[in-house]
């Protein structure tokens with residue numbers, strides 16, 4: 001954990017400073033694991049994130065585009081990068097969402113996944129714009 | 143010997159028969175595990191004569207017999223025991239015999255095709271015994287009566303065993319006959335006690351010692367299989383009895399039609415009192431509705447009480463779009479479990495009473511954990527068949543409802559209907575997620591199928607657990623054959639053969655069948671694709687091709703996380719890639735119309751349309767859709 005903090009501090013870019021402050025504030029109210037995390041935003045790599053999303057089988061529970069499956073939608077991610085990383089390290093229900101605690105799963109790798117998720121276009125048009133769904137919606141009343 | 147010059151496609155229920163069935167469609171009314179016989183609506187004995195008149199070939203053989211040497215005279219048996227066996231099977235109304243051939247029953251097989259002219263039962267060529275039995279499983283869930291699977295010796299029984307287990311767990315009758323030939327070519331195909339290896343999960347088995355005894359056990363087996371809790375039965379037929387000449391003129395023993403076990407009057411009154419006095423009762427149905435009547439009865443009870451019905455996924459117990467469908471609102475104070483699938487116990491804090499009507503305690507297996515914890519914990523546990531009990535319960539509930547209660551019920555009903563309608567709206571809205579994604583979303587498959595089938599007489603034959611339950615969420619399911627649930631015992635390799643069996647039953651009603659089939663499930667015994675083509679069974683199979691045993695991939699990922707290692711290795715042993723399997727090519731190899739792999743969601747709709755056209759024309763088709771994992 002200490003190593004991770006050091007790594008993240010060193011990578012913190014100045015121009016992100018205002019965001020950092022905001023994340024720190026958010027983290028005060030967060031879980032213990034989050035409060036020990038530093039809060040800089042890492043610059044992620046989309047291609048690497050895409051590969052890791054597959055290798056770590058995130059797609060298995062969140063769908064290849066983060067929009068389907070057993071877990072909640074991740075496209076676009078609801079949490080900011082820090083909270084996202086903290087969540088993956090210590091998800092509240094580890095039996096549902098597996099914790100990614102392994103030492104070689106670096107914050108940078110999780111940031112890559114985060115960036116990949118941010119980069120994804122939405123594949124989810126409004127239901128009203130999908131004729132078959134609108135039709136089924138109209139059929140509903142018995 | 144009679145030879146058939148007909149092409150394979152003509153030997154089965156032919157296309158004309160299919161179309162004629164279509165005309166009768168509405169009246170067909172296939173039932174889920176029908177208890178018509180017990181209800182007295184229809185005799186279990188079919189109208190067909192038990193004894194089959196001799197065929198022209200047989201007549202010719204008898205009237206114009208050529209001179210015979212003594213050796214030939216001793217060799218020829220013109221009235222073998224297995225002819226009588228076929229007469230019995232016909233009297234039992236057994237339409238089909240699914241089988242992978244084997245010498246232990248060559249006598250019976252010969253009688254089916256020649257003495258019985260390959261009708262009632264018709265011999266269906268199967269490429270694996272697991273397919274034979276799973277086909278019979280699916281058939282029975284549509285047709286409400288068993289068909290037969292004919293198994294070759296110890297080896298056929300072993301191949302069949304998992305499918306037998308599934309049917310047993312699912313309380314579905316399958317009529318099993320296994321051949322035993324002590325003089326057969328391979329001694330290892332015989333055992334001292336043939337049924338021993340599946341005895342824990344057949345309801346009854348017998349090995350008759352004579353032809354007379356075969357008649358009695360065949361009839362008894364049928365009655366036992368079709369009395370709730372329904373389950374597979376196994377009769378072992380010695381080759382010698384099949385082949386020896388019939389002595390005398392044995393008749394088919396009378397077929398008994400028992401009343402199904404229903405709750406006693408005291409229990410019915412107690413249940414009715416609890417339900418009518420409850421503030422917020424809830425009904426949960428597992429394998430409650432064996433037939434359309436079962437669904438109608440659950441609807442009647444729910445509407446009287448204005449109580450929500452959680453219909454589960456093991457059978458279609460309740461119409462999907464009924465305003466009372468779902469779990470209702472708030473914590474129920476009384477729960478009525480109707481044939482719970484496994485744990486039917488209390489819902490948790492706040493639930494004051496749980497009533498369970500279940501036949502689980504009648505279907506025990508001393509070794510296997512078939513019923514989980516049986517009927518589950520209940521304050522009032524009634525060992526009876528739920529569907530058979532409902533008429534009395536409904537009458538008693540009617541008697542107890544006062545005008546005041548009725549007003550309260552109506553208010554409650556309005557709340558439940560509002561919750562139902564909101565949930566449905568949400569389900570439909572949620573189907574949009576990943577709509578344009580590649581691979582294709584499961585919601586999109588179900589949504590795009592619906593307009594293609596909704597004006598047809600349709601049947602959905604596969605489990606919904608691995609496909610997000612989308613058909614049940616989006617389609618108007620109200621007939622018993624609109625959904626027939628899952629494997630029963632969770633044994634994979636069920637969906638494809640059970641769907642072929644279901645489609646076989648649906649065919650004569652002119653009904654089309656849809657199967658959304660996991661790629662893992664499909665690969666256990668894909669030869670049944672050929673059986674569907676050979677017998678021209680109109681089934682549309684959509685491969686839910688996530689290129690994985692995805693359920694297991696998720697488990698493995700969780701296990702790695704729990705040990706904090708190798709979180710990038712869950713694909714080992716759980717994915718079906720390198721190489722990817724080309725299911726369309728596989729289906730074509732079996733002679734089936736096929737398309738795919740479809741990866742672009744916009745290609746899906748047109749492919750589905752072509753697939754549905756094919757099955758409407760009476761032939762099977764397969765479309766390989768590369769899908770999101772879930």
Ligand SMILES: Cc1ncc(C[n+]2csc(CCOP(=O)(O)OP(=O)(O)O)c2C)c(N)n1
Pocket residue numbers: 304608632633634635659660661662663664688690691692693694771
């Ligand atoms: C006979 C048998 N073997 C193994 C299993 C374990 N198992 C449970 S789910 C599953 C995956 C099935 O794959 P598929 O049909 O493709 O469904 P998916 O999970 O990919 O949606 C397996 C192998 C089983 N249930 N039955």
Ligand SMILES: [Mg+2]
Pocket residue numbers: 660661662686687688689690691692
């Ligand atoms: Mg799969």
